[in-house]
Amino acid sequence: MTAKTADYRRWYVIGPPYLWLLVLFLIPFVIVFKLSLSQVATAIPPYTPTFSWATGLTAFISQLNFDNYSFIFGDPLYINAYISSLKIAFLSTLLTLLVAYPMAYGMARAPKSWQPTLMMLVILPFWTSFLIRIYAWIAILKPEGFLSIFLIKLGLISEPLQIMNTTTAVYIGIVYSYLPFMILPLYASLEKINPSLLEAAQDLGSQPWRAFWQVTFPLSLPGVFAGCLLVFIPAVGEFVIPDLLGGSETLMIGKTLWTEFFNNRDWPLASAVAVLLLLVLIIPIVLFQRQQELEREAAR
Amino acid sequence: MLWLEKAARRVAYSIVAATAAIAFAGQSAQAEEKVVKVYNWSDYIDPTILTDFTKETGIKVVYDVFDSNEVLETKLLAGGSGYDVVVPTASFLSRQIKAGVFQKLDKAKIPNLKYIWPEIYERIAKYDPGNEYAVNWMWGTTGVGYNEAKIKERMADAPVTSLDMIFKPEIAAKFKDCGIYMLDSPEDIIPVVLNYLGLDPNTTKQEDFDKAEAVLLKIRPYIKKFHSSEYINALANGDACMALGWSGDILQAASRATEAKNGQVIKYNIPKEGTQMWFDMMAIPADAKDVDAALTFINYLNRPEVMAKASNFIQYANGNLGSQKFIDESVLKNPAVYPDPETMKKLFVHLTWDNKTQRVVTRMWTKITTGQ
Numbered sequence: 001m002t003a004k005t006a007d008y009r010r011w012y013v014i015g016p017p018y019l020w021l022l023v024l025f026l027i028p029f030v031i032v033f034k035l036s037l038s039q040v041a042t043a044i045p046p047y048t049p050t051f052s053w054a055t056g057l058t059a060f061i062s063q064l065n066f067d068n069y070s071f072i073f074g075d076p077l078y079i080n081a082y083i084s085s086l087k088i089a090f091l092s093t094l095l096t097l098l099v100a101y102p103m104a105y106g107m108a109r110a111p112k113s114w115q116p117t118l119m120m121l122v123i124l125p126f127w128t129s130f131l132i133r134i135y136a137w138i139a140i141l142k143p144e145g146f147l148s149i150f151l152i153k154l155g156l157i158s159e160p161l162q163i164m165n166t167t168t169a170v171y172i173g174i175v176y177s178y179l180p181f182m183i184l185p186l187y188a189s190l191e192k193i194n195p196s197l198l199e200a201a202q203d204l205g206s207q208p209w210r211a212f213w214q215v216t217f218p219l220s221l222p223g224v225f226a227g228c229l230l231v232f233i234p235a236v237g238e239f240v241i242p243d244l245l246g247g248s249e250t251l252m253i254g255k256t257l258w259t260e261f262f263n264n265r266d267w268p269l270a271s272a273v274a275v276l277l278l279l280v281l282i283i284p285i286v287l288f289q290r291q292q293e294l295e296r297e298a299a300r
Numbered sequence: 301m302l303w304l305e306k307a308a309r310r311v312a313y314s315i316v317a318a319t320a321a322i323a324f325a326g327q328s329a330q331a332e333e334k335v336v337k338v339y340n341w342s343d344y345i346d347p348t349i350l351t352d353f354t355k356e357t358g359i360k361v362v363y364d365v366f367d368s369n370e371v372l373e374t375k376l377l378a379g380g381s382g383y384d385v386v387v388p389t390a391s392f393l394s395r396q397i398k399a400g401v402f403q404k405l406d407k408a409k410i411p412n413l414k415y416i417w418p419e420i421y422e423r424i425a426k427y428d429p430g431n432e433y434a435v436n437w438m439w440g441t442t443g444v445g446y447n448e449a450k451i452k453e454r455m456a457d458a459p460v461t462s463l464d465m466i467f468k469p470e471i472a473a474k475f476k477d478c479g480i481y482m483l484d485s486p487e488d489i490i491p492v493v494l495n496y497l498g499l500d501p502n503t504t505k506q507e508d509f510d511k512a513e514a515v516l517l518k519i520r521p522y523i524k525k526f527h528s529s530e531y532i533n534a535l536a537n538g539d540a541c542m543a544l545g546w547s548g549d550i551l552q553a554a555s556r557a558t559e560a561k562n563g564q565v566i567k568y569n570i571p572k573e574g575t576q577m578w579f580d581m582m583a584i585p586a587d588a589k590d591v592d593a594a595l596t597f598i599n600y601l602n603r604p605e606v607m608a609k610a611s612n613f614i615q616y617a618n619g620n621l622g623s624q625k626f627i628d629e630s631v632l633k634n635p636a637v638y639p640d641p642e643t644m645k646k647l648f649v650h651l652t653w654d655n656k657t658q659r660v661v662t663r664m665w666t667k668i669t670t671g672q
Contacts, residue, residue, distance in 0.1 A: 040655055042399045053668045077663070142539065165525055235662050247524045248484075248669040256666075262370035263486075263662045264378065265655075 029278070036271035037064035045149030047267050067198060068272035078256065078273060082280060088167070088242075089235035092174040096182045097224065098232050099175060104186035104223070105216075108193075122180050136242050141169050142246070169245040174235050178254070190216070211267040222295070230287055233281050253277055261295035320418070326474070334359040336593040339375075339383040341580065342367045343552060346613035353600050359593050367529045368485075376401045381585055383595035383613055387437050390579040392488060394427035395652045399625075402433045403586045409595040410435065412602035415622030423649050424579050424619070434581035435598050436619030438548065438611070438613045441639070441647060442488050442576045445550030450541035463496045463571040466544050469518045476522040478541035484526035486665040488576065489516070489544065491650040496573050501648050504657045509664060516668045526669045533557070538564050546578075547636060548616035550620045555615070562570045574646030579619070611637075 007218050036074045041048040049063040072078045107118045125133060143160040151157045191217060201211040239254030246252075253273065260270035317367070334357075338656045342365040350361045353519055364383075366372050369392045374637075375381045376396055388396060393599035396402060399583070407413055413435065420439060423430050428434050443631060444465050454474045459465055463473065466472055472480060483489055484622065490502035493512040525531075534540035535553035542549065547568055581599070584594045598607060608626030613619050617638050624632060631637050653661060 042395065042655070044377055044379045044399060044401060046399065075663075077666060080672050144539070248523070249671055251670045251672055259662060259666060261664075262368070262374055264659055265370075265373065266659070 010146070014188055032283065033275055034064070036068055036275050037066065038268040038271075039067070040266050040268060046265050047269070068269045069276075071269065072272055078253075078276075081251050081253045081256040082276070084251045085236050085238075086280070087172070088170060088250075088252060089232050089238075090228045092171050092235050093228050093232045095171060095176045097228060099177055100182035100186055100227065101224075103179075104190055107183070107187050108190035111160045116192075122183050122187075126180065130177065131240070133177070134241060136244060137169070137173055137176065138164065141172070164245070165247040167246060167250050170242050170250055173241040174206055174231075174238060177241065178231040178235065179186035181230040185230065186220060186223040189220045189226075193219045208280045222292070224289055225291065229284065232284065236281060237277060311539065314614075320576055320658060332607075334514060334593050335362060336360070336385060336597045337362045337364070337383045337384045338387075338597065339364045339366060339372065339381070340385075340387045340437075342613055343532070343549075344387075344580075346609055349601070349606060349610060352395075352606075353597065357596055357600065360470050361597070369487075380587060380661060382589070383585060384532055384588040384590050385582055385584060385597055387580050389583055390424055390427040390581050391650055391652050393581050393583060396430060396583075397433050401585060402583045403588070403591070405435065405584065405598075406430050406591075406595060409592070410599045410602065412599050412604075413604060415604050415607075415623040417619045420579070420619035423577070424581070426651060427579070427648055428581070434583040435602065435655060437580045437582050437601070438614070438616035438618050439577060439579040440441060440547040440616050440637075441551075441570050442483070442492055442578065443545065443568060443570050443636075445535055445543045445545055445566060445568045447478070447535065447538065447541040448567050449563075450617060451475065454478065454541075460567070461569045461572050463492070463573050463575075466542065467496055467519060469494065469522070472519045472522040475542050476524075479524045479534065480522055480540055481531035481540045481543040482523050482526050483528050483531075483543065483545055484669065485528050486655075487650065487659045488546075488578070490661055490665075491576050491648070492544075492571075495575065496571075501576065502651050506654070506660070509660065513664050513668065517658060520668060520671070523529075535566050536564065537562065541556075546616055551615040551636065562609060570639055570643055572646075574648060576650050577647035578649075612671065 032164050035047060038047040038049065040046060049060055051057075051060050103122075107115060107122075109174050112116055137146075141149075141161075142164045143162065145164070146162040147163070148157070151161065163172070197219075200210055201215050202208075206214065237254050238252065239258060242250045242252045242255060257270050257273050257277070260273060264270075336359050338361060340363065344365070345363075349413060350363055354360055369389050371534075372386060372388055373392055373396065375383075376386065377399060393402075402481070416436070420436060424434070424436060429567055429645050444460070444463065446458075446460060446465070453458065455471070459471070466469055466480065466482075467624055469523055490509070493515050494503060494508060495501045497511055497515065500509065503509070506573070525534075528545075529549070531540055531543040531545050532549050532553045535543055535550065536556040550566065550568040556566040557566050582598050584591060584598075588594055602609070602620055604622035607618050607620040607623035610632055611623065612628045613635075635643065
């Protein structure tokens with residue numbers, strides 16, 4: 001076999017993944033990006049210019065401009081919505097981590113024969129529609145809901161809780177919905193830790209807490225990072241949970257995007273908001289990849 | 301958004317329509333199967349009308365629902381919605397006509413238009429000049445719905461026939477604890493506020509909008525939620541004691557509360573200051589697949605008996621004069637549904653905002669609802 005045919009074969013193997021990336025990610029992004037440089041029009045579709053071979057490519061490109069981006073930076077609403085979304089996503093990621101870590105730890109330390117069952121229990125909620133599970137939370141959190149009734153019966157509170165339609169309800173919804181995405185990568189990395197490492201730490205006189213912070217936790221970091229990204233990224237753009245559980249004052253970029261798209265019929269501006277959101281999200285991903293590369297190099 | 305409920309209802313309608321189609325497949329088997337795809341507001345038709353239509357004409361109905369004009373409009377503007385009959389509100393319709401979304405109706409194929417109510421169509425002509433593109437489905441008003449007992453308990457002499465109930469901060473404050481809802485729709489609220497202030501509801505002046513904004517910002521702390529459909533259930537089950545919403549929705553909440561026998565009594569009044577009158581219009585998209593089936597469907601609905609059945613079920617007034625002799629006394633004589641001529645004079649129509657004004661108003665609305 002010559003070097004040349006080997007080269008071709010290599011392309012057969014890596015070609016399809018690149019093709020998928022092109023079709024499923026790059027082309028849609030280019031379309032959205034193009035839209036973000038267009039203007040509103042009362043027509044089908046509701047923006048201009050639309051490309052036609054008759055007028056040619058140069059005429060088409062000359063009509064595009066960055067006005068929508070300067071508009072976004074001219075009104076504090078959008079910046080505030082990004083910041084508020086990042087804040088909500090960050091806090092809920094942290095809360096999810098705090099809830100998920102003990103669960104994942106317990107799963108990893110449970111007898112091997114139990115683990116598939118525990119894993120199943122974590123995945124089980126996915127069998128019910130996401131929307132139905134959020135509706136169930138409405139029934140739990142509303143003033144006459146299960147939670148308030150239960151706490152009043154116990155005598156812990158005298159007035160119904162006002163959680164529904166507040167940002168607190170949004171946090172609860174996000175933590176609940178994304179919990180499995182945090183537990184699974186955490187479990188995967190905790191389960192790989194060799195128990196003899198902890199025994200060694202104890203043999204050398206380390207207290208259990210210290211052994212956890214110095215051995216277990218650092219070794220689970222890849223799981224922590226993966227889990228946090230899996231929760232953080234979708235939480236930033238979350239629309240359904242704040243719409244159903246949040247109040248009118250819960251400002252998130254997903255809702256702002258919806259308003260631009262549906263109320264203002266401004267597809268170009270909505271696209272510009274989406275492109276900027278993508279940039280906001282790409283930064284943590286790049287940081288994560290860099291971190292992984294560093295780890296790989298350290299392992300070498 | 302009552303997605304869940306809507307999805308369930310959608311399934312129910314499909315089953316009803318499919319059953320009807322199967323039952324009558326025998327009759328129409330020799331002909332090719334005709335289908336009319338309808339996209340209408342949620343909770344907005346007596347399902348037996350659809351089965352009766354299929355029974356009579358052999359045309360199967362695929363019936364989908366939406367709960368905001370924006371969702372419908374976005375589908376229409378994207379093109380290729382796949383629907384044969386859609387039901388936008390007139391203020392949206394007029395913009396969509398300009399965008400080239402609809403086709404002119406072949407009125408020769410809708411003979412039942414002879415029953416229309418000229419006074420209503422005259423008002424509609426402001427949106428659709430010459431009534432060329434659309435036929436009225438239902439019309440109604442935007443006003444205050446309230447839970448009688450909860451309001452009386454907090455304020456014995458509450459001005460229930462006035463918008464003061466909700467737009468006066470000192471009055472609205474009294475009902476903060478029992479839940480005030482408002483439509484999440486500047487098109488429906490801002491003109492009503494402008495009219496309440498004695499300003500032109502169709503103004504485009506910034507200073508007028510500023511005055512309306514001031515009114516809403518003052519009562520903002522007392523409003524529990526801005527939402528365009530949740531208030532039906534909230535009023536019915538007692539989660540809300542007051543809502544600025546659409547007439548028929550509030551009357552539906554009233555009948556749901558009665559059916560549930562939960563002791564909640566819901567009332568609706570057209571505000572004495574006058575309010576916005578709106579029209580939901582049946583129109584045929586330019587790219588509809590089966591225009592004949594769509595016209596047959598619209599003509600069927602405009603038969604007086606059918607229109608009356610529809611109004612009796614959903615408790616909205618319709619623009620079909622002929623239907624009035626078949627409408628239940630309780631609906632026809634209810635001034636909240638069919639206002640008396642005196643009240644009718646105080647009702648105004650709101651025309652479509654241009655793109656620039658729309659942006660100003662939407663931005664203002666975001667400021668009101670989110671405080672940003």
